[in-house]
Amino acid sequence: MTADVIVxxxxxxxxxxxxxxxxxxxxxxxxxxVRLLAAQVAQQGQDNILNASMSSVLDTALIRDGRVTVxxxxxxxxxxxxxxxxxxxxxxxxxxNLLSGYDWLILPRDVLSERTHFGTTTFRGDPLRVATGSRVxxxxxxxxxxxxxxxxxxxALSDTLYSSSRSVAFLGLGFFLxxxxxxxxxxxxxxxxxxxxxxSVTRRGPQDLSPVTKPVPSEMAPLVGSLNTFMSRLDHxxxxxxxxxxxxxHRIRTPLxxxxxxAEATLQRVDRTENRKxxxxxxxxxxxxxxAAGQLLDHAMVTFRAENLEVSEVDLADLLDELVLSMTxxxxxxxxxxxxxxxxxxxxxxxxxxxxxxxxxxxxxxxxYAPAETxxxxxxxxxxxxxxxxxxxxxxxAVDEIETLPGRFVRGKNMGNKVGSGLGLTxxxxxxxxxxxxxxxxxxxxxxxxxxxxx
Amino acid sequence: xxxxxLLIALLTPISGSAQEWEDRRLFGASDQIxxxxxxxxxxxxxxxxxxxxxxxxxNTSVEYxxxxxxxxxxxxxxxxxxxxxxxxxxxxxxxxxxxxxFAAPILAEDHPEWAxxxxxxxxxxxxxxxxVINRRTLGxxxxxxxxxxxxxxxxxxxxxxxxxxxxxxxxxxxxxxxFATQDARASETYWRLMEVMGRVxxxxxxxxxxxxxxxxxxxxxxxxxxxGSYARKQAETxxxxxxxxxxxxxxxxxxxxxxxxxAANPRRAExxxxxxxxxxxAGDPKVFPLPPLVGDYDNEAQRNINLDPALMTYLDQxxxxxxxxxxxxxxxxxx
Ligand SMILES: Nc1ncnc2c1ncn2[C@@H]1O[C@H](COP(=O)(O)OP(=O)(O)O)[C@@H](O)[C@H]1O
Ligand SMILES: [Mg+2]
Numbered sequence: 080m081t082a083d084v085i086v087x088x089x090x091x092x093x094x095x096x097x098x099x100x101x102x103x104x105x106x107x108x109x110x111x112x113v114r115l116l117a118a119q120v121a122q123q124g125q126d127n128i129l130n131a132s133m134s135s136v137l138d139t140a141l142i143r144d145g146r147v148t149v150x151x152x153x154x155x156x157x158x159x160x161x162x163x164x165x166x167x168x169x170x171x172x173x174x175x176n177l178l179s180g181y182d183w184l185i186l187p188r189d190v191l192s193e194r195t196h197f198g199t200t201t202f203r204g205d206p207l208r209v210a211t212g213s214r215v216x217x218x219x220x221x222x223x224x225x226x227x228x229x230x231x232x233x234x235a236l237s238d239t240l241y242s243s244s245r246s247v248a249f250l251g252l253g254f255f256l257x258x259x260x261x262x263x264x265x266x267x268x269x270x271x272x273x274x275x276x277x278x279s280v281t282r283r284g285p286q287d288l289s290p291v292t293k294p295v296p297s298e299m300a301p302l303v304g305s306l307n308t309f310m311s312r313l314d315h316x317x318x319x320x321x322x323x324x325x326x327x328x329h330r331i332r333t334p335l336x337x338x339x340x341x342a343e344a345t346l347q348r349v350d351r352t353e354n355r356k357x358x359x360x361x362x363x364x365x366x367x368x369x370x371a372a373g374q375l376l377d378h379a380m381v382t383f384r385a386e387n388l389e390v391s392e393v394d395l396a397d398l399l400d401e402l403v404l405s406m407t408x409x410x411x412x413x414x415x416x417x418x419x420x421x422x423x424x425x426x427x428x429x430x431x432x433x434x435x436x437x438x439x440x441x442x443x444x445x446x447x448y449a450p451a452e453t454x455x456x457x458x459x460x461x462x463x464x465x466x467x468x469x470x471x472x473x474x475x476x477a478v479d480e481i482e483t484l485p486g487r488f489v490r491g492k493n494m495g496n497k498v499g500s501g502l503g504l505t506x507x508x509x510x511x512x513x514x515x516x517x518x519x520x521x522x523x524x525x526x527x528x529x530x531x532x533x534x
Numbered sequence: 535x536x537x538x539x540l541l542i543a544l545l546t547p548i549s550g551s552a553q554e555w556e557d558r559r560l561f562g563a564s565d566q567i568x569x570x571x572x573x574x575x576x577x578x579x580x581x582x583x584x585x586x587x588x589x590x591x592x593n594t595s596v597e598y599x600x601x602x603x604x605x606x607x608x609x610x611x612x613x614x615x616x617x618x619x620x621x622x623x624x625x626x627x628x629x630x631x632x633x634x635x636f637a638a639p640i641l642a643e644d645h646p647e648w649a650x651x652x653x654x655x656x657x658x659x660x661x662x663x664x665x666v667i668n669r670r671t672l673g674x675x676x677x678x679x680x681x682x683x684x685x686x687x688x689x690x691x692x693x694x695x696x697x698x699x700x701x702x703x704x705x706x707x708x709x710x711x712x713f714a715t716q717d718a719r720a721s722e723t724y725w726r727l728m729e730v731m732g733r734v735x736x737x738x739x740x741x742x743x744x745x746x747x748x749x750x751x752x753x754x755x756x757x758x759x760x761x762g763s764y765a766r767k768q769a770e771t772x773x774x775x776x777x778x779x780x781x782x783x784x785x786x787x788x789x790x791x792x793x794x795x796x797a798a799n800p801r802r803a804e805x806x807x808x809x810x811x812x813x814x815x816a817g818d819p820k821v822f823p824l825p826p827l828v829g830d831y832d833n834e835a836q837r838n839i840n841l842d843p844a845l846m847t848y849l850d851q852x853x854x855x856x857x858x859x860x861x862x863x864x865x866x867x868x869x
Pocket of ligand 1: 471
């Protein structure tokens with residue numbers, strides 16, 4: 080069935096692709112953002128310490144004996160100690176004159192503000208972060224500006240950045256893997272819902288047109304809803320037509336029976352040969368019609384009941400006893416002996432009416448297609464599985480027809496002028512299938528047909 | 535062998551500058567010098583280490599040059615390509631050299647983290663500054679155990695100690711300056727002690743060696759902030775000398791080594807430093823006669839001077855001037 084469907088892409092793959100793609104994008108964004116943030120935070124940390132160090136140096140600046148002195152504490156530089164042993168440089172200026180420290184560490188021009196100035200420079204290729212601040216001291220000869228720059232290499236900072244980048248990378252990767260797994264799971268459960276619906280529909284019997292009652296996700300509700308409506312419409316149509324056939328058969332049979340009794344009565348009273356002949360032909364045609372109508376009725380009944388079997392414990396042997404007894408008059412008319420080989424008790428769970436109907440059709444066929452003064456053998460055996468076979472001494476089935484004979488209204492070449500509708504084997508087969516069994520047609524070695532129902 | 539070396543040392547006019555070394559010794563058979571070590575440590579302490587190095591690296595000859603810590607720093611700064619390995623007890627000067635980019639990096643993962651700085655400067659001894667006393671000249675006076683004891687002793691008997699007390703001249707000695715600044719940083723007893731020593735006319739020395747010599751000869755009764763390691767070695771031969779670690783807080787210096795960034799023999803210099811760190815860790819006193827590194831002390835107050843940038847604080851021009859002025863005011867008051 081799926082072979083005829085034009086497939087374009089897969090919802091599951093599309094969903095998984097979108098979700099994992101999104102996760103990858105998010106992971107990259109996460110990585111970049113956290114890294115930037117970490118860099119900023121780390122730089123902020125270094126700046127804070129540089130600022131504290133610079134301020135502590137600047138704080139000790141004072142004018143003594145007309146000279147600017149800066150007697151900064153040990154802690155000014157010791158607070159700059161880092162795990163990576165970053166190098167430290169400083170310069171103390173009064174105006175443009177270096178008081179002490181490293182002369183190459185030149186003051187930025189725009190330093191004369193209250194705020195600390197942060198900048199980046201290099202010393203022999205190593206990047207340096209520099210914090211510069213200044214303070215105005217009032218001496219006897221006027222204001223004097225003291226500026227302090229503290230510089231530090233960035234080894235510890237890049238170590239921190241490296242290790243935090245690594246953990247962030249792991250975080251991003253973990254995030255990506257987890258959300259991918261989640262995405263795949265989500266995609267497969269979503270498509271799993273549909274697959275489950277599909278299998279539950281596929282697994283139904285051909286006649287099961289009941290609505291899907293299992294709960295489905297809301298997105299699938301429209302689909303399942305229209306499927307249900309579609310099936311109930313189909314079911315309605317089907318049962319309507321079955322009803323119609325049954326009704327039709329019934330309506331035909333009743334008037335036919337009336338016509339037949341009138342024809343029989345007239346036959347008693349008519350003497351002329353040609354009149355009798357035509358009346359006899361009439362009776363035969365009426366028989367045929369009413370038989371066909373009966374079988375149509377039976378078939379409709381079987382089709383209907385097959386869907387909802389009225390299951391009870393049925394003994395096939397008892398059932399056959401009764402059936403054969405009722406058919407003995409017909410057999411005696413043709414001088415046919417019905418032999419029964421019954422393996423008692425032969426019980427099964429099944430619908431007695433359907434089984435009886437099937438077997439009656441088969442025995443009826445045997446009596447009909449076997450010549451007079453032959454034997455019909457009815458056999459019930461329980462091994463290997465429970466089976467009933469009806470064999471006769473007729474000419475058997477035409478080998479090339481065996482496949483097609485169980486079809487509706489199909490009759491064989493050997494039907495001759497025998498009354499029939501082509502539904503007998505159809506009914507028998509449908510009943511066998513409804514009971515989880517099958518019907519096999521074969522020819523006996525010594526001649527004659529053999530129909531086996533095995534359950 | 536020694537004589538030849540000494541002969542060579544005496545006969546060869548020192549090439550280039552007219553540098554005068556406290557000691558200059560060549561090790562190894564080859565006359566092509568393949569490693570030049572500039573050091574402030576007496577040759578006697580390093581000879582076994584260098585011999586051991588040469589034993590495992592034949593065809594190496596080592597030139598070992600000794601000078602004072604302050605001079606050492608000046609000399610090296612002026613010509614960093616002339617020397618391969620620099621060893622000094624002045625941690626602050628060594629750290630500043632490293633900070634200023636004069637040292638080359640060496641991977642030494644086995645070496646404790648606290649005993650190295652910036653992968654370039656490696657500490658390999660722990661040596662406290664000691665009070666050294668000549669027991670004979672001290673006579674019946676009580677033996678001081680702390681700075682306070684010493685102050686009281688000097689105050690109580692100024693005439694006994696007049697001109698017979700010694701300490702480093704911080705203006706000349708880098709190590710003396712380091713000890714003095716660390717001492718002053720830790721406690722104000724330092725300044726009181728300097729004042730008292732100044733009042734009894736303390737003698738000032740450039741180096742531990744001379745100070746200990748004068749002690750041994752009885753010219754001094756007590757010397758303050760002497761390198762304990764040197765004094766102990768002398769005490770072994772002279773029973774009169776007594777080395778006391780101040781019980782309040784002994785200042786403990788770590789001798790450090792670095793490889794010149796511009797070393798002519800960087801490979802050999804690096805392997806020498808590795809060798810030095812290895813024999814230090816092995817701790818065989820025959821090969822490594824210096825006091826080994828110690829991280830934790832029984833005395834809570836004793837702690838190695840930290841290898842960190844703060845060591846550069848007192849090297850600041852202004853701070854140095856101020857410190858030396860104050861020191862002079864305290865100890866040189868009579869001059
Ligand atoms: N016992 C039998 N012997 C020979 N042919 C048979 C036998 N039973 C059925 N057939 C063949 O199978 C065909 C279909 O049988 P059935 O469905 O019962 O229809 P009908 O009996 O009304 O013809 C028959 O027309 C006949 O050709
Ligand atoms: Mg039939």
